[in-house]
Amino acid sequence: MVNGKTLLEGTADGDRLRLAGSGAWTSANARQLEGLIDGAVRRYTAAKAVAIDMAHVDRLDTFGAWLLERLVRAFSARGAQTQVVGLREDYRALMDDLHAVKLAEPPARRNPIIQGLASVGITIVGVGQSLMGILNMLGALAVALLRVIANPRRLRLTSTVHQLDNVGWRAVPIMLLITFLVGCIIAQQGVFHFRKFGADIYVVDMVGILVLRELGVLIVCIMVAGRSGSAYTAELGAMKMREEIDALRTMGLDPIEVLVLPRIIALIIGVPILTFLGSMAALYGGGLVCWLYGGIDPEIYLQRLKEAIDLKTFQVGMIKAPFMALVVGAVACVEGLSVKGSAESLGLKTTASVVESIFLVIVLDGMFAIFFASIGM
């Protein structure tokens, strides 16, 4: 009856069914076995008494044992008398284990429209929560700052200097390079188009005003968000995952004061310096292109620049820098501290930190533009 090839064979005799298993009931054969078992359950609907002969099964692992259990359960659920015979004694304990398994109820299906609406709602609540988080962080920073002002020795000077080295000094070469290139590109485009109606010389006005008022600070802040904001989020997030932040709290230290304040102070000092250096590099690049590509002598460039810009132009750019630094730092730290236990969440939060801070920097720039226009600066 058992031909050694079929894992399960059935012989029905009226309402009595005899199923004979053979071969290796193991994970490697599980797929095939499952088909045979489900087939048998579907085919022998009339069976009232089922005997499952396991005498010729020479190997059984949890996969095979579970399928046997499923077979028994399927017939028993139909009210058939089911018994397993000939099972080797050393597999008895395994079968008893699996017999006790209680499967989970399948989760109730939800209406897709409601699910869609729910996900929109969850996203909106999430945006609100992250805005609240930033406000919360600004408040906590203000409190920490007041404490430090009341007692200046509480400021972590070493940490602040270390962070300043990371986000300021080490960022100088890349910032100079990028702003220099942007200055070159603006000047080249300006010369190319202005020349058509003989207004070459106004390129200098455009480069000067654009770089000092807007581009210098924007490019530096976007770079800082990508370079230092993401690092802050990842650092704080990893510390959160490894319970280092909780450890600080239990020692009676405020993580905002110990970790966040030095980082944000470093950014508030570092970003204006980088903005200044970046603007100078952009003006230099613009001048170089004007000279080599536009034929405007450096002397004329400098003279024209003096006429086109005044201290106000420079101030507008520089005033914005520390505020943008604050936004980038606060967003990065909020996201870092909201990392949950998983590696995936660390990645998500780092992405969110960069995207949000760049977005907020640009929004802030727009608000400053309106403000300066209305006070006539």
Next chain:
Amino acid sequence: MAQENGQMNGSANGKAKDVIIEVRDVVVGFGSRVVLNHLDLDVYRGEILGFVGGSGAGKSVLMRTIVGLLPKRSGLIKVLGVDMTNGPEAQRRAVERRWGVLFQQGALFSSLTVKENIQFPMREYLKLPQRLMDEMAVAKLEMVGLDASALDKFPSELSGGMTKRVSLARALSLDPDIVFLDEPTSGLDPIGAGDFDSLIATLQKTLGLTVFMVTHDLDSLHTVCDRIAVLVDGKVAVAGTMETMLASTHPWLRAYFHGKRSRGAQGLDTKADVAPIPTP
């Protein structure tokens, strides 16, 4: 002497000696520091081997070398008869499917749920229908003493004991022949550790596992280990049953197995004389 003891006790429980892991003359080091110095060890089929040694003695190093995470400088490691260094690639891959490893911190994939963690090896190696994998995940979870309510949790939501159990379930996912356990009871309370010990003993019986257990837990050594191997100075100093350990005159073993904590584990009055325990 070490080898002699090992051989003697391997046959003591009446089973045929079937060496499942064979470690010969293995040297492992980092830079100028040699951690395992010409180490020999046999693990027999169907036994629970407790591997002990001082902190930093290289217990985990041997385990990681056997499973191929650390390179060895010389020597031979055979698992299920396959040379794990020079054997054919396909055979070595096949052996890797027949062992499961429980890491000290669990090493569950943090971005996958408990169910996905347990199904991960099945998904990679077996082409099974989703329904069967879902049922198997529940079955494996129940075998390690949890229930279906843990299925959709993420590893960060689990307690220490649950993490160990879920990682054991993942290690057992493909019905391995050998399970490597790296300090399975560390970080568990004594009750949890005791439960985990009896769980390992039960699973070893039901599934016919061979267990290689790196441990510090004297209670585990007493209650579940068939045989104990002691690592001192980069070598297996003694291998054998608990009685052999207690009878040994090696100074490190005497300090380890006759210390206050050990005698507590044996249920002895800690003030009693140091004497070998009569075998039951």
